Amino acid sequence: MAxxxxxxxxxxxxxxxxxxxxxxxxNSYYQLMLTLVLVWASFGLSxxxxxxxxxxxxxxxxxxxxxxxxxxALGQIHFDLSPWLLIPIAxxxxxxxxxxxxxxTFRLRGVYxxxxxxxxxxxxxxxxxxxxxxxxxxxxxxxxxxxYMQFAxxxxxTVLALLLLAVVVLITRMVxxxxxxxxxxxxxxxxxxxxxxxxxxxKWKLYAITLSGAIxxxxxxxxxxxxxxxxxxxxxxxxxxxxxxxxTLFGGVGTLWGxxxxxxxxxxxxxxxxxxxxxxxxxxxxxxxxxxxxxxILVAPExxxxxxxxxxxxxxxxxxxxxxxxxxxxxxxxxxxxKAAKPSxxxxxxxxxxxxxVRGLCKSFGGLKAVQNVGFDVSRGSILGxxxxxxxxxxxxxxxxxxxxxxxxxxxxxxxxxxxxxxPHQLCEAGVGRTFQVMRPFARMTIADNVVxxxxxxxDTDIEARGLAADAIxxxxxxxxxxxxxxxxxxxxxxxxxxxxxxxGQPRILLLDETLAGLGHTEAEExxxxxxxxxxxxxxxxxxxxxxxxxxxLVDRFVVLDHGAVLVEGQPESVTRDxxxxxxxxxxxxxxxAQG
Amino acid sequence: MTAQMxxxxxxxxxxGLLVGSIYGLMCVGLALIFGVMRVINFAQGDFMMLGMYxxxxxxxxxxxxxxxxxxxxxxxxxxxxxxxxxCFGYLxxxxxxxxxxxxxxxxxxxxxxxxxxxxxxxxxxxQSAGLIAFGSILVSVRTPLSSSAWEIGPMWGDFxxxxxxxxxxxxxxxSVATIVALAMLIGRSRLGKSxxxxxxxxxxxxxxxxxxDQAHRVAFALGVGVTAIAGGLLATNYPxxxxxxxxYVIIMYAGVVLGGLGSIIGPFWGGMTxxxxxxxxxxVLPTQLQNTAIFVVFLLIVFFMPQGFFGRxxxxx
Numbered sequence: 001m002a003x004x005x006x007x008x009x010x011x012x013x014x015x016x017x018x019x020x021x022x023x024x025x026x027n028s029y030y031q032l033m034l035t036l037v038l039v040w041a042s043f044g045l046s047x048x049x050x051x052x053x054x055x056x057x058x059x060x061x062x063x064x065x066x067x068x069x070x071x072x073a074l075g076q077i078h079f080d081l082s083p084w085l086l087i088p089i090a091x092x093x094x095x096x097x098x099x100x101x102x103x104x105t106f107r108l109r110g111v112y113x114x115x116x117x118x119x120x121x122x123x124x125x126x127x128x129x130x131x132x133x134x135x136x137x138x139x140x141x142x143x144x145x146x147x148y149m150q151f152a153x154x155x156x157x158t159v160l161a162l163l164l165l166a167v168v169v170l171i172t173r174m175v176x177x178x179x180x181x182x183x184x185x186x187x188x189x190x191x192x193x194x195x196x197x198x199x200x201x202x203k204w205k206l207y208a209i210t211l212s213g214a215i216x217x218x219x220x221x222x223x224x225x226x227x228x229x230x231x232x233x234x235x236x237x238x239x240x241x242x243x244x245x246x247x248t249l250f251g252g253v254g255t256l257w258g259x260x261x262x263x264x265x266x267x268x269x270x271x272x273x274x275x276x277x278x279x280x281x282x283x284x285x286x287x288x289x290x291x292x293x294x295x296x297i298l299v300a301p302e303x304x305x306x307x308x309x310x311x312x313x314x315x316x317x318x319x320x321x322x323x324x325x326x327x328x329x330x331x332x333x334x335x336x337x338x339k340a341a342k343p344s345x346x347x348x349x350x351x352x353x354x355x356x357x358v359r360g361l362c363k364s365f366g367g368l369k370a371v372q373n374v375g376f377d378v379s380r381g382s383i384l385g386x387x388x389x390x391x392x393x394x395x396x397x398x399x400x401x402x403x404x405x406x407x408x409x410x411x412x413x414x415x416x417x418x419x420x421x422x423x424p425h426q427l428c429e430a431g432v433g434r435t436f437q438v439m440r441p442f443a444r445m446t447i448a449d450n451v452v453x454x455x456x457x458x459x460d461t462d463i464e465a466r467g468l469a470a471d472a473i474x475x476x477x478x479x480x481x482x483x484x485x486x487x488x489x490x491x492x493x494x495x496x497x498x499x500x501x502x503x504x505g506q507p508r509i510l511l512l513d514e515t516l517a518g519l520g521h522t523e524a525e526e527x528x529x530x531x532x533x534x535x536x537x538x539x540x541x542x543x544x545x546x547x548x549x550x551x552x553x554l555v556d557r558f559v560v561l562d563h564g565a566v567l568v569e570g571q572p573e574s575v576t577r578d579x580x581x582x583x584x585x586x587x588x589x590x591x592x593x594a595q596g
Numbered sequence: 597m598t599a600q601m602x603x604x605x606x607x608x609x610x611x612g613l614l615v616g617s618i619y620g621l622m623c624v625g626l627a628l629i630f631g632v633m634r635v636i637n638f639a640q641g642d643f644m645m646l647g648m649y650x651x652x653x654x655x656x657x658x659x660x661x662x663x664x665x666x667x668x669x670x671x672x673x674x675x676x677x678x679x680x681x682x683c684f685g686y687l688x689x690x691x692x693x694x695x696x697x698x699x700x701x702x703x704x705x706x707x708x709x710x711x712x713x714x715x716x717x718x719x720x721x722x723q724s725a726g727l728i729a730f731g732s733i734l735v736s737v738r739t740p741l742s743s744s745a746w747e748i749g750p751m752w753g754d755f756x757x758x759x760x761x762x763x764x765x766x767x768x769x770x771s772v773a774t775i776v777a778l779a780m781l782i783g784r785s786r787l788g789k790s791x792x793x794x795x796x797x798x799x800x801x802x803x804x805x806x807x808x809d810q811a812h813r814v815a816f817a818l819g820v821g822v823t824a825i826a827g828g829l830l831a832t833n834y835p836x837x838x839x840x841x842x843x844y845v846i847i848m849y850a851g852v853v854l855g856g857l858g859s860i861i862g863p864f865w866g867g868m869t870x871x872x873x874x875x876x877x878x879x880v881l882p883t884q885l886q887n888t889a890i891f892v893v894f895l896l897i898v899f900f901m902p903q904g905f906f907g908r909x910x911x912x913x
Contacts, residue, residue: 057712104899111636111857115849116898122846123891130884238842242716249713286724293717294692301696301710 011169015162022158031154037267038161039223040247042168044259046215047244050208052254055188060117061244063124064094064213066236068220073136073230083149087221094217095210102209125236136230149225157226168215172256179456184208186442186453193440198428198457198505252305261304355380355509355540361400361410370396372564383541385555387548389585393564394544395437398511402434403427429457433507435498437514443487447497450486454501472504476530492523512543516550528554603756608875610758616871617768618829620864623851625823627863632795632815635697638715640823641845642722647824648831649730650677655737670739671770674828678821685820689813698809726838736835739763767829774825775864782860791815850894
């Protein structure tokens with residue numbers, strides 16, 4: 001909260017300037033416009049919390065907006081309640097609607113999610129029309145205007161809108177700077193990796209849509225008070241949802257300033273065009289407005305805020321230096337005092353020799369038996385290598401072990417507990433860390449932030465998480481790269497980053513999926529050294545490779561998979577000489593050579 | 597009583613099939629664009645509106661009515677709107693959409709946002725420019741066929757017979773013929789193969805010497821053209837105005853999602869489903885809730901069959 005407040009200085013300056021301007025405007029039409037700029041900015045911010053940060057585009061925010069607007073309108077007409085009370089009620093209803101919509105709709109991804117969201121406000125639109133609420137006018141309360149938020153001086157609405165915006169901005173900042181925001185950003189960049197790093201993606205997405213719905217509904221409720229007339233199309237219509245998208249995308253996605261900038265430019269432009277040109281040629285204002293949007297998006301596809309920021313940084317590079325130094329201090333500072341992180345390693349309660357036992361694991365895709373009846377044990381503190389030719393089912397086996405896939409049959413025991421069919425984030429919590437064959441970085445975050453995401457599962461506070469992350473980064477020797485963006489480093493650093501991200505969650509067992517792939521000889525040697533050290537520190541390691549060479553010196557035992565089944569299991573020396581293994585890798589005719 | 601209900605049901609069914617086959621064509625046009633380019637095109641409804649007006653002006657102002665008469669003319673005009681809008685779509689892609697999509701879209705997520713707002717902007721321009729150019733009064737392409745019907749039946753001993761509006765029947769037939777032609781184009785021709793390759797794996801297609809951006813351009817133009825024909829066919833039966841696009845774009849998306857994203861023919865059945873749900877819902881619900889019924893059915897199907905009827909799984913871990 002304190003950090004959030006401190007970072008709001010630019011906003012407070014903006015708000016003060018805005019209030020000054022608003023107080024000098026006497027024309028009620030322009031005053032209304034000043035209010036609406038803030039209303040749509042707040043609405044854009046509510047959309048941003050869900051869609052900007054998680055990347056799940058919602059075309060249906062009008063549903064929340066409309067629920068809010070009709071709550072104030074109908075609440076005042078039927079129950080004679082004051083908007084001072086109805087706006088909070090609308091907020092609660094919006095949160096509820098967010099939750100109800102989120103639970104089924106988050107089963108869908110990408111475009112399916114976006115388009116399904118479209119259906120909610122439109123379904124509601126026709127329901128409200130059918131109920132006979134084609135045009136609802138808020139009753140005038142001449143005897144007690146202040147109690148019913150009906151002010152003759154329109155400037156008061158602008159002040160109220162400014163307060164509303166300030167609250168929304170503060171909430172956004174708090175989200176941004178907490179693990180909530182980090183989790184959302186991680187989901188946006190790579191949902192699977194986020195889940196594997198121990199983030200309960202569904203939970204955070206539900207939080208996001210609940211919060212977003214609550215704010216959008218509050219904004220809609222206030223909008224009804226300002227305009228005094230509510231029609232289904234004006235609050236549930238597609239253009240309302242589009243408004244949230246337009247102001248945010250125009251201004252810049254995933255930043256607090258985006259919706260504010262977008263709204264401050266677009267709303268007055270549209271209104272002025274409407275007032276100046278609307279009566280000359282009806283429709284011309286929207287043509288110009290549309291053209292402005294199209295041209296801007298061609299020039300700055302990422303939105304104005306990001307374009308302007310890039311421009312400033314290019315023009316005055318010293319600003320970048322100070323900015324990244326800021327990050328550096330916040331990130332590295334707590335690194336020293338982190339000894340007291342939750343104990344999760346060595347001190348395991350039960351002392352079964354096998355940390356992980358797999359029995360009769362099966363998985364089919366259609367007719368393909370990717371994994372059939374696979375079973376093996378991993379003893380505590382050892383390094384197990386799973387090898388096999390391409391398509392042997394190695395990665396599928398990993399996906400079953402860390403919960404990305406549900407096995408058709410079989411059992412997975414982690415430290416004597418049955419963990420079959422758990423979700424990835426639950427398994428991560430239970431102590432299973434993993435890396436990916438095709439690396440899954442959160443590309444637009446720094447290496448340090450990537451690792452912090454992995455630490456949340458073991459940390460109660462953000463400071464603790466940063467400490468764990470700093471330790472993990474130090475352990476893999478990535479400290480010099482901590483402040484680079486994950487999208488701009490080499491394969492070696494990404495492999496190390498994935499390792500650190502998994503380590504930050506303090507796993508008892510690490511699943512490494514072809515960690516050596518794409519690395520040169522010396523880089524591979526470096527990584528093998530690190531893995532060996534981790535094993536010495538007490539972490540059990542299961543590693544997949546399809547090249548045997550590097551593995552022979554690293555692992556304690558091999559499990560060889562072929563056609564989805566265990567072919568051989570044993571010591572490295574015996575496995576490499578086993579004729580069945582040679583046959584699987586090279587074909588029958590080589591077995592004779594190998595034995596000779 | 598029972599015979600009456602059966603007749604109502606069959607009548608609604610027939611109406612649903614007829615309008616559904618035109619919705620299906622609309623959806624196929626949109627799906628072509630989405631399937632190949634992965635771009636959500638919000639302006640599709642407005643392209644369709646342009647198709648309607650193209651058909652209207654072909655018929656009234658460019659001599660189709662004079663040459664071919666009022667019976668055949670509207671359908672010829674509807675089909676002619678296809679090539680015109682094909683060219684228009686081609687230009688729009690070249691000038692605008694192609695700049696933020698295809699191989700030029702660098703980052704997956706961010707590029708996506710730019711495409712959305714760009715098509716929203718295009719939609720706004722077309723709608724408002726349409727208002728200036730065509731006026732806000734509802735117009736329609738009149739054909740004498742729309743006031744006559746074929747009678748199927750009587751069946752069940754004279755109790756039940758269905759009337760099929762001739763104009764809608766002909767429109768549905770043309771719609772189906774267009775789909776068949778399009779399916780053959782996509783399935784058999786060299787052009788179709790390059791479109792499918794570009795859709796399947798743009799990067800690999802590039803390595804194989806396919807100009808992916810050009811393939812996208814053709815797909816976009818083709819999608820716009822096909823939807824425009826659907827618009828022209830609708831214009832023979834329903835009055836329209838420049839803002840009509842908004843109403844249909846939602847039907848289109850519902851149909852495409854139902855049919856399955858990434859499939860070309862699936863969306864036809866998706867659009868058909870929408871048509872049937874819309875017409876059959878009138879039997880039990882007030883007409884105002886017709887569209888609500890569509891959206892509820894849409895949500896139900898999407899929740900229980902997230903891949904649609906014919907779609908393929910896109911997500912992999």
